[in-house]
Amino acid sequence: MKRRIWILYLIAVTAVAIVVVTAYSQENVKSVQDSAFKTKMRPGAVFLHDEHNEKAEIDDCGTCHHVYKDGxxxxxxxxxxxxxxxxxxxxGDPVPLxxxxxxxxxxCHEEKKAGPVMCSECHVR
Ligand code: HEC
Ligand code: HEC
Ligand code: HEC
Ligand code: HEC
Incomplete structure (x- = not known):
């Protein structure tokens, strides 16, 4: 009997953990830290992923995560x-990363006249 309760407990804990991990995976993006920049001159840019996209009313994920075919x-x-x-x-040739x-x-910030455009507003120390 004790053993069954223990197993049920384990299943419950695992289920909760899976839900938490999937629900929060994007919210964990708080700044952009592209792994290609090995020696960084600036701190990674502030970017509260979900909050930003909600406030800026960007519905299309492909605005940033785009895919191109034949240009x-x-x-x-x-x-x-x-x-x-x-x-x-x-x-990159002609435009680097x-x-x-x-x-x-x-x-986009310039175009919309909203959001930071100064270096130190994005690359916050
Ligand atoms: C304004 C630009 C922008 C928009 C719009 C955007 N993203 Fe992102 N997203 C990023 C950046 C930047 C990163 C972090 C760097 C990277 O992974 O290249 C990121 C990371 C992610 C990740 C990886 C998270 C992780 O933990 O590494 C996922 C998943 C994701 N975005 C999903 C989405 C979905 C789904 C949408 C649409 C609802 C969306 N994004 C819209 C810019 C954007
Ligand atoms: C699957 C490959 C791929 C990924 C991932 C990708 N891009 Fe692109 N992107 C392209 C291609 C192909 C083009 C068109 C050719 C060009 O302009 O380089 C392009 C064009 C662009 C352009 C210029 C045209 C425009 O839409 O204004 C910008 C800026 C850009 N990408 C930024 C980003 C950013 C920022 C990310 C990460 C959030 C990203 N790209 C992720 C493939 C990709
Ligand atoms: C398609 C347009 C668009 C793109 C792409 C975009 N932004 Fe924004 N961003 C906005 C707008 C609009 C605001 C102002 C939102 C408000 O406060 O009403 C904003 C606000 C911000 C702010 C201020 C704080 C906040 O979350 O409101 C930061 C920081 C920021 N953006 C960083 C970024 C970074 C980093 C990227 C690229 C990965 C990016 N943005 C891409 C439109 C955009
Ligand atoms: C709207 C936000 C924004 C503004 C404003 C901005 N940047 Fe960035 N910058 C970014 C993002 C996002 C990246 C990619 C961040 C990463 O992966 O570390 C980046 C990357 C960089 C990098 C390459 C990575 C590194 O640290 O070496 C340099 C250098 C840089 N920016 C300098 C500047 C300078 C100088 C200014 C002002 C003239 C500026 N940036 C303004 C968002 C911004």
Whole structure:
């Protein structure tokens, strides 16, 4: 009898752990830390993933996690399981990785006239 209770307890704990891990995996993104930047000149940029996208009202994940085919963005495909640097190389030709980040992040802030555009507002010490 005791043994059965113990097993039920273990199953319950595991189930809760799985729910917690899947529910919070994206919320854990608090800053952008692309692994391609080995020696960093700046601290990783502040980016509260879910909160940011909600406030900025970005519904399409492909705005950032995009997929291209023959130079054209594929509308209903996304690449959130990949780091930007898996496609955009550090010494990209003609546009290096750092410029891709700045184009995407700062570019939208400039366009919308909302969100930070100063270095120290994103790269917070
Ligand atoms: C404004 C840009 C942006 C938008 C919009 C966006 N993401 Fe992300 N997301 C990022 C960045 C930047 C990272 C972290 C760096 C990386 O993994 O390349 C990230 C990371 C992730 C990760 C990996 C989390 C981890 O723990 O490593 C997942 C999963 C993810 N995003 C899913 C989504 C989904 C689903 C949506 C749409 C609802 C979405 N993202 C919309 C920029 C964005
Ligand atoms: C699966 C590969 C892939 C991933 C992952 C990817 N990109 Fe791209 N991205 C491309 C391709 C292909 C193009 C089109 C050719 C080009 O402009 O380099 C592109 C274009 C761009 C452009 C210029 C065109 C535009 O839409 O304004 C920016 C900026 C950009 N990517 C930023 C990012 C950022 C930031 C991330 C990570 C959140 C990311 N990309 C992830 C493949 C990818
Ligand atoms: C498609 C447009 C868009 C893109 C792409 C985008 N942002 Fe934003 N961002 C916004 C808007 C709009 C706001 C202002 C939201 C508000 O406070 O109402 C904002 C606000 C912010 C803020 C202020 C704090 C906050 O969460 O509101 C930070 C930090 C930020 N963005 C970082 C980033 C980073 C880093 C990236 C690239 C990975 C990025 N943003 C990409 C539109 C965008
Ligand atoms: C809207 C937010 C934003 C602004 C404003 C911004 N950056 Fe960034 N920057 C990023 C993101 C996101 C990355 C990728 C972060 C990472 O993976 O470490 C990045 C990466 C970098 C990198 C490469 C990684 C490193 O630390 O060596 C440098 C250098 C950099 N930024 C310098 C600057 C400078 C200088 C300015 C001001 C002229 C600036 N950034 C403004 C978001 C921003």
């Amino acid at each position: 054209v963005k594929v509308e209903d495909e996304t690449s959130e399981d990949m780091e930007c640097s898996e496609c955009h190389k550090i010494i 750092v410029a891709k980040y700045h184009l995407r992040c700062k570019g």
